[in-house]
Amino acid sequence: MMPGGLPLRARQLLVALLGLAVLVVLLGMAVGSGGLESLAQIRGDPLAMQVVRAIRLPRTLGALLAGALLGLAGCVAQGLFRNPLADPYLLGSSSGAALGVALAFVFMGGTSSAFPWLGQMGITGAAFLGAMLAVLLTLLLARGVSGSVRLLLAGVIVGVVLGAFSHILQLLNPSILQGLLSFSMGTTGFVDWYSCALMAVSLLLCLAVAWSLARVLDGLVLGEATARTLGLPLGVMQAALVAVMALATGAAVAQTGLLAFVGLAAPHLVRSIVKLRHQWLLLLSSLMGAVLLGLADLLARGLLAPQELPVGVLTALLGGGYLLWLMHRSPTFRAGRGGT
Template sequence: MNSQRRRAWGIGFALLLLAAALMALGAGIGSTGFESVLAARHDPVALQIVRDIRLPRTLGAWLAGALLGLAGAVAQGLFRNPLADPYLLGSASGASLGVAVALMLFGASPGTTQWVTRLGLTGAAFLGAVVAVLLTLLLARGVQQTLRLLLAGVIVGVVLGAMKDLITIASADVLQAIQGFMLGSTGLVGWSGCGVMAALGAVCLFLGWALAPVLDGLALGEATAKSLGLPLGAMRAALVAVLALATGTAVAQTGLIAFVGLAAPHLVRSMVKSTHAWLIVLSAQMGGLLLMAADLGARWLIAPQELPVGVLTAVLGGSYLLWLMHRRSTRGTGP
């Protein structure tokens, strides 16, 4: 156990060092290249580019990825399913519907879209994600039965996604404006968004760490968890709240980012065997590193243009999971 704990400490420290290195690299990647960093000392425009655009965007990518990685670890432990992701409770469809409704109400002209994006789009996405989770809980009649909660999340996601599609079909302007949100982007994350994600992320991390013994108990089976005297109903509700808050916060700032929350816990488990307390912390760090690296790649691959970061994470994350499933199937251990 001590060796595994030392290994977890070492992995956590290494992930922090890699994140710091990518953070420094992110200050130099953009449409104007590393020249902006060199000119920042005596050029106010270059300094503003680095300080107000590149640095908060790179830090925001790490924070959003950390929230998704944390949420993925909680979701996989809560549902006892290694293929569970943060969007299982319908939060992604709810956030998309919230954005579509906001664009429909305020209009989707370029000027209005910019105003909605900066002032109201994140709030609409977060509100939509919260409403979707509440509908899931209502349909599942609470959190007592994990399977019912999972099925309710799938149903709510499908229904809210269909409602979003109806809105976008009715208005071509909304369809074009919401495309960036659906593909995922860190381009509009500023210092205020970083502050929101850091504050709520700290709350989610503390609660996840405190509730980790419940996930350890559930991993042994629900009957075993009950025999340990754990108040499963209240603690499961708290875990759902952590999952919803972390996912809603990340989605509100960056849109729909695929596979980060699903792949991060898998990568951590492949490196170290640990309790859920360490898994949650390391998954948050791994998720932040993955999304930060994907964001840098999205800015660099076809510079000065950019790829949608959600597309890049979907391609890379999907390829990794397919390889992982193939490796496990060849070993005879199943998917």
């Protein structure tokens, strides 16, 4: 056992995930429009090295960071709502981000002179702002975070309504359809070093806060009433966890678009391998999400090279396939609840 009581199997999983993350980075530098290239050949070509430094490396690191953010948000969501099917988009953040992007396309393409701040904020800023406003609207409708069922219902309502507004904008402005389609299918193709820095700061902040509140998630596994008997100030701590989930999701979605199943599948995969308290479950879920999205990005780039697949389509296929297999093996999702 290492400090914090991490079991041997969890340590092995931690080492394996870190090793896979390093492998993803190495392969990410070698996979281009022509498929897999030799790293030795790349090092001998100054132009190829420039492509690696400016495009491939930040894209690969960005995929890992976005996956880690979604894995962390999914673990928080499943613990907070005590629901193995909870995912990071439950509070309407995905619909809010899509609406923000749609509005940005409309204003920047038509009346951007009347909204100069929108041009400065850009598509990623609009997506992040839309996601944050959707979560705030959900909290307003739910009158706080004290009732998880009410919060879930409010999130579903906000998601449906904002999605409807987004569809109306698409009908009224057909020119934005292509841009919104790219955003909704998810892509890491536009991630640069600045995007990586933003996601890295968000990940460190969210992970630190979630790690400090892991005891709350452990208590919520037993139910809110039981958690209160443990002397936990649930109201403030649940609000902080919702903020972590919203920030992690918004930061990832703003940079990569909507990526399905990463946040839902990553905690499931970890729990299917080892049972842990949430403190280590949060970290391993982040690493699992990073590896899942990193591998999906490699497949998206190299599977049909030089043509590139939308990475969100691959995550949906792979994540959906895994969850179907899990349902077939265990209809009651026995592996879905966090254990101690």
